[in-house]
Amino acid sequence: MKKNYTIQKSPFVVPTTDGKLIEEHFGKATDQNDQVSIAHMIAPPFWSEPFQTPEFDEYTYIIKGKKQLIVDDEKIILEAGQSIKIHKNAKVQYSNPFDEACEYIAVCLPAFSIETVHREGE
Template sequence: MPTFIEKPTIVEAAGNLPKVIREYVGAVNTGTRGLSIAHMSSPGGWAEPGQRPEFDEYTIVLRGAVLVEHEGGTLEVGAGQAVRTAAGEWVRYSTPGPDGADYVSVCLPGFTPDTVHRDA
């Protein structure tokens, strides 16, 4: 039988400016640990600390652009594009453009504060 998810839970975000994380599926909203799905809205100039997570992350940009720094360089992922980052890989996300970005993040296994391993 299908499970209806009526609404997301707003989750606190890391970073220098307020970012809205709407978790639809994950540890907080549905108790799901194997997968997380969230819609992010970040303002222009937002950046978060680097991280070396224990999960693969798939990011689909809906509006604006997301900058993805990694040990081999930097990728700019624009609206209609996507990127995958692998578990154990160092990455840092930001939205330096003036209009920020909206994007969907899917993590396997699901995101938790204990498995993201943010830079100190």
């Protein structure tokens, strides 16, 4: 009998060179799902990535620490227990300029892909 659920016990760990941990639980890399991606992330202290203009909505929920976002030139600092939705096609930069790691969950609709994130300089 087919089960009507999927438990993810071994998320795909995305290779990074900047010290950030990305564990994709569901999405293109894990189960070829292009509708949604769900990832657990830990951004190390003083981490940042380039500005991007993604073709997907991105939801972020902070578990521990703080995270800085710049959305269309507005600086936002999220703290543990807070969440945000960044609408597709917004220019955004994610960073952790603080001295402690930031643990969070990110959900992208449709799923994250390197082809649709449009990071500057890539």
